[in-house]
Amino acid sequence: MSEIYVALDLEATGMDPERDEIIEIAAIKFRDDRVLDRWETLVRPRATVPLSITSLTGLTMRHLRQAPPFSAVASRLREFVRNHPIVGQSPEFDLQMLAAAGLALQNPVYDTFQLATILLPDLPAYSLASIAARLGISVNQQHRAMADVETTMAVFLGLRDLLLEYDPETLRRLADYARTAGLPVARLFDEVYRELTGQGAGGLADLLAERLRAALPGVSHAPEVVFLLQRDRPERLEPTGRARPIDLARLRAWYGQDGPLARSFPAYEARSQQVQMAEAVAETLNRGGQLLVEAGTGTGKSLAYLLPAVLHAVERGETVVISTNTIALQDQLFNKDLPLLRRALEEAARSDSELATAAAFRATVLKGRNNYLCLRRWFLRQREPARSPAEALLYAKITAWLPQTNTGDRAELHLSPDEQAVWAQLAEEEGACVPGRCVFHRRNQCFLFRARAEAEAAHIVIVNHALLLSDMLADNRVLPPYRHLIIDEAHNLEDEATAQLGFRLTQEQVRDIFRRSLSLDSLGRFSGVLGELWQALADVPARRARDLAQDLHARIEGLLPTGERGIQQVERLFTQLGDFAQRYQVDQGSYERQVRLTAAVRHDPAWDLVEEAAENVAIELRGLLGALSWTLTRLGDLAGDELPSQDDLVTELDLLVRVGHELHDRLVETVAAPSPERVYWLSLNPSTGQVALNMAPLDVSGPLREHLFSRCDSVVLTSATLTIEGSFGYIRERLGLPEARELLVPSPFDYASSTLLCVAEDLPEPGEPGYQRQLNEVLVPLLRATRGRAMVLFTSHSALQSTYRAIKRPLESAGILVLGQRIDGSPRQLVERLKSRPETVVLGTNSVWEGVDIPGEALSVLVIAKLPFSVPTDPVFAARSEQFADPFQEYAVPQAVLRLKQGFGRLIRSRTDYGVCVVLDRRILSRRYGRTFLRSLPDCRLEVTTVAELPSKASEWLHRRQETFLATSPAGEEA
Ligand code: SF4
Structure with a gap:
């Protein structure tokens, strides 16, 4: 590499070039890995630095007051950069900030973020620190300009080295695609390509490629x-012919404080609850049947089912399927728990050779x-x-x-x-x-x-x-084939x-059937599968193929108007549906507006227009499907050597016939012939304008029982939230498991001493006048008193936004950062910021009620803004509610209880955790059903308080709890 580059980074008061200002700039000039020069400066802004920026950079007005203004440093920066290519992490932002401040740089730009998304496609995140970590580059400090520039330079060199490992052909293609995508890094790919081909790279791989290319024409x-x-x-799994049941006494020993698991799993703690669950799972695998297990937080449920599952599967040579709802749990099972379990089995096999086979178990994610x-x-x-x-x-x-x-x-x-x-x-x-x-x-x-x-x-x-x-x-x-099934996250x-x-039926799906079947290209030639088939048949020398080509041509000519009409009718139908949705739409606090298609709604005269438009689409679809099926049948009459060589076309035709019939039937059912067993609704996305017709079954328990559970010898369903007031009745009925055995394993955590549940009794109920205002007002002193360390859970994004706007300024002026989901980042990013800076409050909606794991003091306060009832106008919820004699008590409450339990479970994540859960919905006290919520939560101390007393009660309890913790923890004793 001989070119000189300049790595550049700057810090600013925010992300908006029009409004925000630069506060720090740093640059390094380098060639190869040699630093030629460095330059850095602080910059004095006109406005003050917001807390969110101070929390990231550590820069305050105290640091910046004496710095020069941007106008005084701009020419020095221009002089330093000259016309060298600029290297940066997402440098577009830096260049926009510079341009807005009066310095427009036109240099070539290489973006390390963009390069990394191409060259390191499997990174979970593309922050500078994540890319550096993957490349083995250590990062000492972040979010200060010079430290970031040093990392950027090292990352750029690391990424460039990766490029040198590709073969020249791949590099050439990378350069072509990057050019088409308008990416400036195309220049870098070209440069490395020239470097490689200049060295005559490729060697054996290229020679082999060359030979195979000669042998395989068409391979490029x-x-x-x-x-x-x-x-x-790999060889298929075969039954071993053995059926020795899992020995429960030996299984118990595995989970002991001195057992094999303790030796392999870091910080392993023996838990009677885990043993209890493992025994129940093993018994179910041994004897068959169905088992429901609610295992409270901290039970270690994945290990409680993984070990029996492995022992059973290896003994019999049978597959055990484990199903999860989230990718996070799949990753944990496959990348963390199973490898550790294998290590434990391998260690145990040293003294018990029988276990060697178990240690060689095979696992995969499908x-x-x-x-x-x-x-x-x-x-x-x-x-x-x-x-x-x-x-x-x-x-x-x-x-x-x-x-x-x-x-x-x-x-x-x-x-x-x-x-x-x-x-x-x-x-x-x-x-x-x-x-x-x-x-x-x-x-x-x-x-x-x-x-x-x-x-x-x-x-x-x-x-x-x-x-x-x-x-x-x-x-x-x-x-x-499998006969044993374990379902985690079964709620x-x-x-x-x-x-x-x-x-879900959309305009694009129906329109695509017409387009994919037959259309005209830009030169007016037939295209789509029928057009291409006609062309391919005409090229086959056999007479019968050419006869079919002739017949098909005539058919296509007649069909073209059908295709055009079909597309117009589809557009008309979805416009009608959009108009219809507008008449009924209700804001449900979600992204989509939904209109349930009840009998009453279908009686609206405007629905007649929809029915008419749908029938017109169905007529055109039937015409098209008739032609596709006719072609398929005629192709079936041809012998192998009379068929066109592109078998893709026949496969595509077959697919279109199947998909077309399915869409036709769904359209007719949804618009004109609804089933009483199903619920239908129209959805409208206000930001994209997309309209869709939707269907859901009213009941899923029948199909689950008939087609899933009854097919298995054993089924285990587990979660931390399956029971309401200790009863599995609700989940049994919803999933169709009347005969399942049940086990409720409480959490091993001591909630009585670790958790304070606070309810403010003098707040208005949600929906009453003044509720949202008072909610916002109570949060400010509460979160000031606890110095953040909090997460506030909402049930709608509009409520979240309203609170965000109200509490951000007063809390940030007190040094507490406020971050909102989808305002300041994804749930994952916000959780990371809360972990790294506990004086923070994260406001979140649905996705943070589950799966968020923040052990330790960073999450000491969990606020539930409102009991998580479903929106009454949600079509599926509304339709299912009608199936109950007392829908609120039998359906709405149990559903909300399970959600509340999930949310509550975010607070205490380890034996040493402690915290306050604040419920700002007094219905939990004032309504009869409130007791169901309270009795379903773990047994913790309840404090009924007033809005005025809430902040001091919560902070004093946290303070006392912290003192007790310090006095009893090993570090506290030493102190
Ligand atoms: S056509 Fe089917 S078998 Fe061939 S690569 Fe694609 S998915 Fe695999």
């Missing part, structure tokens, strides 16, 4: 060649088909240039990722919503793949089929609820089953 470049080499297939890159589709696409910048960027990412990935799983790529839409065209689509005709499948290279083969060979297969249920709907054609199963058994 080196990576494809690699995927045409044969790979080994995902739905659309998660895996289809190599056939990918390499076909590669022969054409990218059609848009978004597509080009994704192609660049895939090109760089393909030589590294072993799974082809899109989770490694962290796709944006736009990229996910492009990905859908590169992943396997239901029915579009014919494995027998695919070369990648024959060589065992196809990612999807390799993942399935690994699942067939595994003792433990981890899936998510969505895949478990789609396998159920596909008569178990996706997962390997989410009903919602996921509702989603999987329902559907």
Whole structure:
């Protein structure tokens, strides 16, 4: 590398170039890894530095008061940078800030963030620190300009070194895609490409590629060649013929304080609750049947089921499927718990050789088909240039990722919503793949089929609820055969089953059927599957094929108006639906507006127009499907050598017929022939204007019982929140498990001494005048008194925003940072900031009620703004409520209790945690049902208080608890 670069970074009072100001600038001039020069300065802003910036940078007005203004340093910066390429982490922001301050730099720019998203596609986050950590670069300080510039330079050099590991063909493609995507890093790819080809790189790999390319005409470049080499297939799991039950006495010993688990799991604590659960799981695996287990926080439930599952699966040579709702839990099971369990088994096997087989258990994670890159589709696409910048960027990412990935799983790529839409065209689509005709499948290279083969060979297969249920709907054609099932996070199963058994119908889906079947290209030629088939048939020399081409041509000519009319009718229908939705829409506090299609709504004369428009679409669809089916039948009459060589076209035709019939039936059902067993609604997204027709089943317990639970010998369902006042009645009924055995394992944590539950009794009830204002007013003194360390949980984003606006300024003037979900970042980012700076308050909605884990003092106060009842106008909730004699007591309350328990569970995450849970909804005291909520929570101290006393009560209790903790903890004793 001979070019000189300048790494640049600046700190500012905020992220808005129009409003905010620069407070610090640093730059390093370098060539290769040699620093040529450094420059840095503080800059005096006109306005004061906000707390959120001081909390990040440590810079206050005390530091900046004596600094020069920007106008005094601008020319020195320009002189330092000259015309060298600028390297930065998301430098666009820095350049915009400089331009807004009067210094517009036009230099070439290399963005380390952008480079890393392409070259390190599997990073969970692309902050400078995360990229540096992946490259093994240590970061001493963050969010100060010079420290960040040093890291940026090191990261840039590290990323550039990665580029040198690619073969020249891949680099050339990367440069092409980056150019199409309009990325300045294309220049860097070119530069490295020249460097590599100048050195005659490639060697053996290129030679091999060259030979294979000669043998395989049509194969265009080196990576494809690699995927045409044969790979080994793992052996399927076979029954061992043994059926020795798990020995419960030996199992208990595993969980002892001196047992094998204690020796392998860091900070392991023996817990009687965990043993109790493990025994119940083992008994269920031994004897069969169904088991419901509520295991309170801290039980260690994953280990309580993983060990019996492994012992059972290895003994019998049978698969145990474990299903979770979240990716986080899948990751924890697969990447943390199972490897530690294997280590424990390996250690134990040293003194008990029988365990050697168990230690060799095989486990895998299996995902739905659309998660895996289809190599056939990918390499076909590669022969054409990218059609848009978004597509080009994704192609660049895939090109760089393909030589590294072993799974082809899109989770490694962290796709944006736009990229996910492009990905859908590169992943396997239901029915579009014919494995027998695919070369990648024959060589065992196809990612999807390799993942399935690994699942067939595994003792433990981890899936998510969505895949478990789609396998159920596909008569178990996706997962390997299994008879033992463990469902974790089982409180989410009903919602996921509702989603999987329902559907959503959009304008794009219906319009696509017409477009994909037949259209005209820009030159007026036939395209779409029928057009391409006609062309392909005409090229086949056999007479019968050419006869069919002639007939098809006549058919297509007649069909073109149908396609055009169809598309117009689809547009008309969805415009009618949009107008209809506008008439009924209610703001439900969510992103989507929903209108339930009840009998009364369907009696509205405006619905007649919708029915008429839907019937017109259905007529055109039937015409199209008739032509597609006719073509399929005629193709079936041809012999193998009379068929066109592109079998993709026949597969696509087959797929269109199936999908088209499904859409037709769904449209007719939703608009004109609704089933009493189902609920239907219209949804309207106000920001995109997208309208959709939706269906959900009223009841999922029947299908779950019939097609999932009854098919298994043993089923264990577990969660920290399954019971209401100690009863499993509600969940049994919702999931269809009347005969399941049950076990309630309380948390091993001492809530009586660790948790104070505070309820303010003099606040108005939610919905009463003044509630929101008083809620905002009480939060300020409360969170000042506790110095933040808090999370406030809301049930709607509009309530969150209102509180955010009201409390931000008064709390930040007291040095307490206020962060709102979707205002200041994602839940994950906010949680990280709360952990690193406890004098913070995080306001969150739905996604932080579950799965957030903040042990220690950073989360000492949990505020529940309102009891989490469902929105009464939610179509599924409203329709299901009608099934109950007392819908509120039998349905709304239990549902909200389970949610409250989930939210409450965020507070105490370890034996040494303590904290205050504040409920700002006095219905928990004033209403009869409030007792159900209170009795469902762990046994903690309840303090009924007033708004005025709340801050002192909470802070004094925390203070006392902290003193007790310091006095009793080992560190406190030493002190
Ligand atoms: S077997 Fe199917 S999914 Fe796999 S690469 Fe071939 S076409 Fe794609």
